[in-house]
Every structure is written in structure tokens, then in C-alpha cells.
Amino acid sequence: MSTHDEPMPAATEFDDEAVLLVGHGSRREKSNEQVRELAANLESRLEIPVDAAFLELAEPAIDDAIAGLAPVTSRVIVVHCSLFAASHVKNDVPMAIEQARAEHDLEIDTGAHLGVHPAILDLMDDRAAAVEHDLSVDRENDDVAVVLCGRGSSDPDANGDVHKLARLLFEGRAFDRVEATFIGVTEPTLEDTLHGLSKHRPDAVVVLPYMLGDGVLTQRVRDRTAEFDADYPYVDASAGGPLGTDSRLLDVFADRWQEARTKSVEMSCDTCKYKVDLEGYEEDVGGARAMLRALAHQEAHADRADVDDEPHSHDAPGKHVAVCTNRTCAEMGSPAVLERLRQATRDSDYCDARITRSSCLGRCGDGPMVAVYPDGIWYGDVASGDAERIVANHLERNRIVSDLVDQTL
Known part of the structure; x- marks a missing residue:
């Protein structure tokens, strides 16, 4: 683990390298400013340029941030602010990043999520x-119960790590x-x-x-805790603050940066729902549905000034069509295919599909390539x-255009 006392490598070693710190993004500008502050502090720690970018709700977006770095560096290391490896990370x-690689002559490497790290455990303590x-209580002399409240995810791996962190916070403490x-x-x-804790009648609930940031969900945690405190007068309860900009987070970011730049990132696939047939998540194996949701999410947040009240409430379309517009396919006419598909979809009364461009699909010379998900049909x-024909048959009637099929997944 990095520490404040460890000397950083000489800055000249990283003259042509920059870091992009990627946060989720929030409607609360205070939360976004915390990410930017972390980026500035990490820049001071690493002594190389560090910019901030956001997945949604704030600017700049990842593609815009990378486009800004492309003229001044040849390598970008992406460091996540995500606490666990759920859909945003995976x-x-x-x-x-794949789209940025297709558009810019850059080496782009990405690190792991923050995860369960000793510095974070110390911070939570x-x-x-x-x-x-x-609350004027002391864990050594009073019965103090702690509730570790995560965001919640549809990924069981991410939820499992919240339970792991809670257990580690309990171990060795009173x-x-x-x-x-x-x-x-x-x-x-x-x-x-x-409500369940109230039955144990602890002296206090923490x-x-x-x-990470002081956003909408953090306030929701405070509100729920205050309601509990009012409803159960025999138990004192209060909520703490988020991780914020604590300097110990820089230790974690520095570790994740070092792993990425040395290509030594380790993420367990043993319980990943995209790799393993987990009970209740069988349809997620292979990642086709995840790709569809990710593309829908990306398009839903393309306009950052126009978002839903609930940012994750948007539904994925019935089908997603990805048209390769990388160099070879583009030379073979894929931009025209993309526009004709979009127009045919707009003209259809029955087509529930989203048409987007894609980076290279790995079938150079056989294009233009068109992939339809979640069906796994590549034309x-x-x-x-x-x-x-693709719209009228496949997208409207679920009838595969057999003479165009290149492969099925």
C-alpha cells in the first residue's frame, strides 16, 4: 500500500503519461467537486497530470476528457472512483475506453475498482x-451497533463485498x-x-x-437514520459522513494506478455473474444483456443536461444494433448502413430497437458488420x-435475415 512517506518515482519517468480519475457523477455539484478535488490531490501525489471525468450527470464525460488529453500525452491510465466492481466498472x-481507443492514437489502461482496501477500512473506523x-458513547463501554450502508447493485459480487467490508470492520473491534x-x-x-437492530436495544446505532461523495444517496441515508432515531427514542442513532476527500483515498488510488500502469490488475472472475452460472443470474452469463444495458445507459446519459429524476430508471430497448464504424468497415460503407438503419427504425411503428455505432468487432474484411443483441446475431x-430488410424482418418480426448472417453467439 502506498503511504505518504514513500518517495514517488522520479517525475521524468512519466513525462508522457496522464491519469483520468473517473467518478459516477451527481446532481449535487458538491459531490462532483469532491472528485475534482481528489484528482487535484492525486496529481500532487503522483506528480503527473490527473484529470477528472464522470459517467453521468456531470461534465466532462469520459470521451470528452480523453479527447482533451489525446493531444498532450500518448498514454492515459484510467483510475476508478467506483467502490465495487458492478456494471459501471465491468x-x-x-x-x-474501447470507443476512445478507436478514435485516438493513445495507449489507454484501466485499473481496478477501489474495493476492500486496508486504508478504506481504517477510514471507516x-x-x-x-x-x-x-452520540457520547464508547464502543469499549457501551453496546454500539454499526450499520454499513452501500448503494446496492444488481451484481452479487459487488453486494458481497459490502458484506465482506462489514465483517472486516467488526473483526478485532469492540x-x-x-x-x-x-x-x-x-x-x-x-x-x-x-428495525431489526431495534429489537436488540443497543445503546447506539452508528x-x-x-x-464516496456527499450526494443524493448519502442524504437519503441521513434522512432514513433520522427517521429511525425519531421512531425509536430508546436507541440513539446517527449517520456519519461519506468517504469524501480523505487523504487515505489517495493511497488506494495510487495502488490502483500502479497496478494499471504495470498491467498487474487482478479482478476475481470466480463469482462474476458474466462468467459463472450463478443461481438467479443465469441469463447474464456471456454478457450480451449487459452490453445491451450498457449501450442503453450510455445513450440515455449522452445529454447531461436532460436526465430522468431517477437516473437509473431508464429501460433498455428490446434490441440493440451495433454497427461497426471502425476503419475497415467504414471504408466498406458502414456509415451509410448506420444511417439507413436509423432512418428505417424511425420510420417503423413496431421496432423497439436502438441503433448505435461500434468500435471494431474483430471481423475486418467481412464487413460492414452489424451485431444485433441480445439475440447474438452478427450480419x-x-x-x-x-x-x-433487417428492420422489417429481424427487428420488427424476430425473423433472422439468413443470407446476411456471418455468425451467431
Whole structure:
């Protein structure tokens, strides 16, 4: 683990390297400013340029940030602000990076999520101690229960890591208990966890929002905790602050940066729902549905000034059509295919599909390539005149255009 006392390598070693710190993005500008502050502090630590970018709700977007770095560097290391490896880490950011690689003459490497790290565990312990002080309790002498509240995910791996962090926070400390819970998407919910704890009648309940910035969800955790405190007068309860811009996060970022630049990133695939047939997640194996959702998510947040009240409430279309517009396919006419498909889709009363451009699909020379998901049908040697057939048959009636099929996945 990096520490403040360890000397950084000489700056001249990284003259042509920059870092892009990618945050989620929030409607609360305070939360976005925290990411930018972390980027500035990381730049001071690493002594190389560090810019900030966001997946949604804030600017700049990843592609815009990389486009800004492209003229001044030949290598970009992407470092995640994501706490766990859910869809944004596994799908959305990699997709944005692949598109950037196709558009810019850059070497782009990406690190792992922040994950369960000793520096974060130490930080959470301090957050708990601050709440104990506010409540005038002491874990050594009082029954103090801790609730670690994560964002919640549709990815069981990410949810499992919240439980792991909660257990590690309990080990070796004098808390009465430490329980994991979630503010949305999955269970147990924060309300149910707090209600269950009330039956044990602890002296105090410390709620720790396991979130980076002070955004909408962090406030929701505070509100739910305040409601519990009012409803159960015999238990004192209070919520702590998010991770924020604590300098210990720089230790984690520095570790993830070093792993990425030395190509030593390690992410476990043993329980990844895209790799392993997990109970209840069988349809996610292979990643086709994930790709569809990621592309829908990307398009839904393309206009950052026009977003839904619930940023993750948008539904994926029935089908997603990806048209390769990389060099070889473009030379063979794929831009015209893309536009004809889009026009035919707009003209259709029955087509529930989204048409987007794609980077290289790995079938150079057999294009223009058109991939239809979640069906896993790849069409090759597609001419612009074939667009109406694909829409009328495959997208409207689920009838494969057999003479154009290149491969099925």
C-alpha cells in the first residue's frame, strides 16, 4: 500500500503519461467537486497530470476528457472512483475506453475498482468513532451497533463485498455488531436493518454511508437514520459522513494506478455473474444483456443536461444494433448502413430497437458488420440497401435475415 512517506518515482519517468480519475457523477455539484478535488490531490501525489471525468450527470464525460488529453500525452491510465466492481466498472467504463481507443492514437489502461482496501477500512473506523463521539458513547463501554450502508447493485459480487467490508470492520473491534445493508436495488434495506437492530436495544446505532461523495444517496441515508432515531427514542442513532476527500483515498488510488500502469490488475472472475452460472443470474452469463444495458445507459446519459429524476430508471430497448464504424468497415460503407438503419427504425411503428455505432468487432474484411443483441446475431457484408430488410424482418418480426448472417453467439 502506498503511504505518504514513500518517495514517488522520479517525475521524468512519466513525462508522457496522464491519469483520468473517473467518478459516477451527481446532481449535487458538491459531490462532483469532491472528485475534482481528489484528482487535484492525486496529481500532487503522483506528480503527473490527473484529470477528472464522470459517467453521468456531470461534465466532462469520459470521451470528452480523453479527447482533451489525446493531444498532450500518448498514454492515459484510467483510475476508478467506483467502490465495487458492478456494471459501471465491468461494462460502462470499458465500453467508453474501447470507443476512445478507436478514435485516438493513445495507449489507454484501466485499473481496478477501489474495493476492500486496508486504508478504506481504517477510514471507516474513524468515521464510526466520530459518530460515537457525537452520540457520547464508547464502543469499549457501551453496546454500539454499526450499520454499513452501500448503494446496492444488481451484481452479487459487488453486494458481497459490502458484506465482506462489514465483517472486516467488526473483526478485532469492540462493536456489539456490524451489519451490511443497502439504500436501494437489493436487500436488506436500510429501514429493515434498522428495525431489526431495534429489537436488540443497543445503546447506539452508528450508520456509515459507504459512498464516496456527499450526494443524493448519502442524504437519503441521513434522512432514513433520522427517521429511525425519531421512531425509536430508546436507541440513539446517527449517520456519519461519506468517504469524501480523505487523504487515505489517495493511497488506494495510487495502488490502483500502479497496478494499471504495470498491467498487474487482478479482478476475481470466480463469482462474476458474466462468467459463472450463478443461481438467479443465469441469463447474464456471456454478457450480451449487459452490453445491451450498457449501450442503453450510455445513450440515455449522452445529454447531461436532460436526465430522468431517477437516473437509473431508464429501460433498455428490446434490441440493440451495433454497427461497426471502425476503419475497415467504414471504408466498406458502414456509415451509410448506420444511417439507413436509423432512418428505417424511425420510420417503423413496431421496432423497439436502438441503433448505435461500434468500435471494431474483430471481423475486418467481412464487413460492414452489424451485431444485433441480445439475440447474438452478427450480419456481415451488409449494404445500405439491406437496412430495411433487417428492420422489417429481424427487428420488427424476430425473423433472422439468413443470407446476411456471418455468425451467431
